[in-house]
Amino acid sequence: VDTNRLEAFSDGVFAIAITLLVLNLSVSDPTKITHGGLAADLQHKWPSYAAYFVSFLVIGIIWVNHHFVFKLIARVDRPLLFINLMLLMVVSVLPFPTALLASYIRHGPADSHLAAVIYSVTMLGMGLGFAAIWLWVTRTKSGLLHERLNEVAARGAIVRFALGNLVYVATIGLSFVNAVLTLALHFVVAIYYVFDQLPVDRGANTNGEP
Amino acid sequence: VDTNRLEAFSDGVFAIAITLLVLNLSVSDPTKITHGGLAADLQHKWPSYAAYFVSFLVIGIIWVNHHFVFKLIARVDRPLLFINLMLLMVVSVLPFPTALLASYIRHGPADSHLAAVIYSVTMLGMGLGFAAIWLWVTRTKSGLLHERLNEVAARGAIVRFALGNLVYVATIGLSFVNAVLTLALHFVVAIYYVFDQLPVDRGANTNGEP
Amino acid sequence: VDTNRLEAFSDGVFAIAITLLVLNLSVSDPTKITHGGLAADLQHKWPSYAAYFVSFLVIGIIWVNHHFVFKLIARVDRPLLFINLMLLMVVSVLPFPTALLASYIRHGPADSHLAAVIYSVTMLGMGLGFAAIWLWVTRTKSGLLHERLNEVAARGAIVRFALGNLVYVATIGLSFVNAVLTLALHFVVAIYYVFDQLPVDRGANTNGEP
Amino acid sequence: VDTNRLEAFSDGVFAIAITLLVLNLSVSDPTKITHGGLAADLQHKWPSYAAYFVSFLVIGIIWVNHHFVFKLIARVDRPLLFINLMLLMVVSVLPFPTALLASYIRHGPADSHLAAVIYSVTMLGMGLGFAAIWLWVTRTKSGLLHERLNEVAARGAIVRFALGNLVYVATIGLSFVNAVLTLALHFVVAIYYVFDQLPVDRGANTNGEP
Numbered sequence: 076v077d078t079n080r081l082e083a084f085s086d087g088v089f090a091i092a093i094t095l096l097v098l099n100l101s102v103s104d105p106t107k108i109t110h111g112g113l114a115a116d117l118q119h120k121w122p123s124y125a126a127y128f129v130s131f132l133v134i135g136i137i138w139v140n141h142h143f144v145f146k147l148i149a150r151v152d153r154p155l156l157f158i159n160l161m162l163l164m165v166v167s168v169l170p171f172p173t174a175l176l177a178s179y180i181r182h183g184p185a186d187s188h189l190a191a192v193i194y195s196v197t198m199l200g201m202g203l204g205f206a207a208i209w210l211w212v213t214r215t216k217s218g219l220l221h222e223r224l225n226e227v228a229a230r231g232a233i234v235r236f237a238l239g240n241l242v243y244v245a246t247i248g249l250s251f252v253n254a255v256l257t258l259a260l261h262f263v264v265a266i267y268y269v270f271d272q273l274p275v276d277r278g279a280n281t282n283g284e285p
Numbered sequence: 286v287d288t289n290r291l292e293a294f295s296d297g298v299f300a301i302a303i304t305l306l307v308l309n310l311s312v313s314d315p316t317k318i319t320h321g322g323l324a325a326d327l328q329h330k331w332p333s334y335a336a337y338f339v340s341f342l343v344i345g346i347i348w349v350n351h352h353f354v355f356k357l358i359a360r361v362d363r364p365l366l367f368i369n370l371m372l373l374m375v376v377s378v379l380p381f382p383t384a385l386l387a388s389y390i391r392h393g394p395a396d397s398h399l400a401a402v403i404y405s406v407t408m409l410g411m412g413l414g415f416a417a418i419w420l421w422v423t424r425t426k427s428g429l430l431h432e433r434l435n436e437v438a439a440r441g442a443i444v445r446f447a448l449g450n451l452v453y454v455a456t457i458g459l460s461f462v463n464a465v466l467t468l469a470l471h472f473v474v475a476i477y478y479v480f481d482q483l484p485v486d487r488g489a490n491t492n493g494e495p
Numbered sequence: 496v497d498t499n500r501l502e503a504f505s506d507g508v509f510a511i512a513i514t515l516l517v518l519n520l521s522v523s524d525p526t527k528i529t530h531g532g533l534a535a536d537l538q539h540k541w542p543s544y545a546a547y548f549v550s551f552l553v554i555g556i557i558w559v560n561h562h563f564v565f566k567l568i569a570r571v572d573r574p575l576l577f578i579n580l581m582l583l584m585v586v587s588v589l590p591f592p593t594a595l596l597a598s599y600i601r602h603g604p605a606d607s608h609l610a611a612v613i614y615s616v617t618m619l620g621m622g623l624g625f626a627a628i629w630l631w632v633t634r635t636k637s638g639l640l641h642e643r644l645n646e647v648a649a650r651g652a653i654v655r656f657a658l659g660n661l662v663y664v665a666t667i668g669l670s671f672v673n674a675v676l677t678l679a680l681h682f683v684v685a686i687y688y689v690f691d692q693l694p695v696d697r698g699a700n701t702n703g704e705p
Numbered sequence: 706v707d708t709n710r711l712e713a714f715s716d717g718v719f720a721i722a723i724t725l726l727v728l729n730l731s732v733s734d735p736t737k738i739t740h741g742g743l744a745a746d747l748q749h750k751w752p753s754y755a756a757y758f759v760s761f762l763v764i765g766i767i768w769v770n771h772h773f774v775f776k777l778i779a780r781v782d783r784p785l786l787f788i789n790l791m792l793l794m795v796v797s798v799l800p801f802p803t804a805l806l807a808s809y810i811r812h813g814p815a816d817s818h819l820a821a822v823i824y825s826v827t828m829l830g831m832g833l834g835f836a837a838i839w840l841w842v843t844r845t846k847s848g849l850l851h852e853r854l855n856e857v858a859a860r861g862a863i864v865r866f867a868l869g870n871l872v873y874v875a876t877i878g879l880s881f882v883n884a885v886l887t888l889a890l891h892f893v894v895a896i897y898y899v900f901d902q903l904p905v906d907r908g909a910n911t912n913g914e915p
Contacts, residue, residue, distance in 0.1 A: 090297030135370040156769055304587040
């Protein structure tokens with residue numbers, strides 16, 4: 076499998092998962108809403124919108140980073156294929172923990188914490204999936220990377236991936252304290268990644284790569 | 286990220302969002318419909334069909350225009366990536382306000398107006414997303430556009446985008462008066478865009494561009 | 496818009512619509528099925544499977560024919576873009592009449608006939624969409640076709656499209672008599688199209704076209 | 706239809722079917738769960754997660770193998786188009802037997818066995834679909850394969866396909882005994898295929914093929 080088709084398939088899964096998130100935004104049956112009650116009903120559902128927004132952002136960021144990582148990869152072997160498949164599984168399952176957190180964020184503490192833990196573990200799963208891809212392709216003599224790639228920059232990126240996963244571990248810890256704060260922290264992390272740029276990217280860009 | 290992959294991902298989101306709209310067309314449980322009652326049941330659901338039709342047309346138009354805009358763009362930088370992601374978020378959330386408007390268009394005035402406002406604000410969000418893309422790529426020395434692009438034509442397009450957004454602001458105003466008329470106005474605007482052609486397009490076409 | 500991107504977008508809509516059909520195959524709540532009652536429950540739902548099968552086949556055939564038609568088209572203008580969008584609307588709405596027919600095929604005659612009419616009209620809409628594309632691109636001096644195309648073969652295809660639509664008109668007539676027979680006839684027509692090959696195809700093939 | 710577009714369409718269906726599986730992971734209505742009851746509720750739904758995991762893996766493997774097979778195919782004729790369409794139908798229907806097995810795996814023996822049979826038959830359908838593709842393209846003088854393909858290796862692959870289908874026949878047999886064991890066996894088979902590599906692949910790789 077060349078990287079083009081793996082990227083196309085991955086993009087397809089990202090695009091579908093990101094769009095399926097909207098199915099979590101439910102419209103209440105109008106026959107059960109008193110006249111004039113729609114505003115209150117919509118306000119009551121704010122966790123759905125917040126979780127939608129954060130998860131949408133996360134999948135968008137993953138799509139961007141997935142592309143940056145695979146721009147550095149020249150060849151795909153079978154293990155990489157299945158590591159990537161595991162990453163895609165975590166991405167495409169995301170609508171489930173998103174709906175779970177939105178539904179239980181205001182339930183009793185035990186349930187809201189559990190939902191937040193599951194959401195945070197999913198995020199950690201994404202981070203670990205990326206780290207696994209990166210470790211696999213940057214291991215000595217993998218032969219999967221473009222030869223021009225700077226090894227120092229590659230090692231720097233590993234540190235970044237590790238730090239990112241530490242943040243996700245922290246969100247798991249926070250989940251046991253407060254589910255709303257956990258979702259807020261995931262939002263902050265996502266915004267950070269929007270503005271963050273991998274150092275490796277610049278190295279790659281200077282290659283005048285297509 | 287080159288424009289090809291950004292366009293492919295965007296096309297994927299457009300194609301999925303436009304197809305997911307059909308999930309808003311529900312089939313009533315046959316055990317709850319008396320024999321011979323299907324015709325009346327289907328007629329009663331006309332807002333679903335109307336909202337489906339308008340939203341389908343809108344996403345279709347956005348797809349066409351998105352392509353025209355990105356044909357003028359040579360390079361993608363990180364901010365453009367995330368401005369585009371925000372546009373995709375508005376597009377992929379559209380099935381929600383579509384279902385909301387279809388469900389509450391005949392509810393009490395407060396609720397039908399609110400649903401129409403949310404629908405119109407979503408449309409404005411799309412217009413603003415496009416305007417943001419256009420402002421970002423046409424700002425002096427962005428270096429993102431094809432060099433052949435006529436600057437006068439580019440400025441003309443900005444005026445067009447601004448006018449388009451004024452129309453969406455007007456639909457928000459109308460939403461506070463009548464939800465059915467608001468949906469009708471969105472239909473008229475969509476039909477207008479079907480026949481409208483951006484002046485920049487012609488300039489680009491004369492380049493004999495593939 | 497070049498034909499490549501239009502074909503890619505259309506393929507996306509076809510792939511999503513064909514896959515969303517599975518959402519019409521519902522699993523009964525196990526708490527409402529007595530032990531040993533699953534077989535009878537599944538048998539009772541045969542119209543869902545039959546309608547799924549026919550609609551899947553129809554979208555598959557449309558995908559194949561869409562590709563054959565667009566292989567003959569060299570350029571896309573704005574009207575063609577929106578004629579194609581109308582065809583995509585009919586394709587992506589298909590899960591709705593499919594579910595409707597499956598749900599009401601055994602309801603009272605008035606309702607089953609109405610569901611069959613709506614299903615047949617959707618099929619006619621597809622046929623007319625194809626005919627509209629064909630008429631638009633083969634009109635004198637459209638300049639949209641590959642120059643090598645045989646005009647006689649093109650006219651022959653128009654006759655074929657017209658005949659195909661007559662069959663769909665016939666299914667509408669049959670719908671007023673018997674819904675099950677109508678679905679069966681749609682199945683027969685689909686099978687016919689699986690084995691049928693447009694005469695134009697051969698002409699195009701002899702060009703050794705990629 | 707060239708292989709590129711057939712692969713792109715197939716990839717689209719694979720990507721959508723694999724992502725739609727998540728819709729089988731339902732979130733219980735929070736108003737029906739007592740405080741602190743979420744953990745038990747989630748645990749109770751383990752068959753959903755297990756079936757999701759196995760089906761996700763299966764579609765992922767099919768995607769990989771589909772690509773390997775079509776890398777060997779140079780030309781597509783109309784029968785191959787429809788054999789492939791039948792394979793896509795089995796893939797896109799998979800969310801249904803997955804949901805069925807997850808829902809009825811703990812129901813009475815008659816129902817759980819029936820659900821397992823349907824799940825296993827679907828898997829056999831995939832295996833037979835692949836075998837049909839392979840038989841069609843490797844038949845003498847099909848002219849569809851790349852000329853460089855080793856005939857001995859091609860015959861070896863046929864044996865492999867046949868053995869794979871025997872395993873699926875065995876899962877149908879096991880379905881009549883125990884549904885949980887059947888799902889476990891499908892998991893084992895999927896894991897085997899993750900690590901298995903078709904002998905033909907290596908032959909193809911030595912061609913330095915793109």
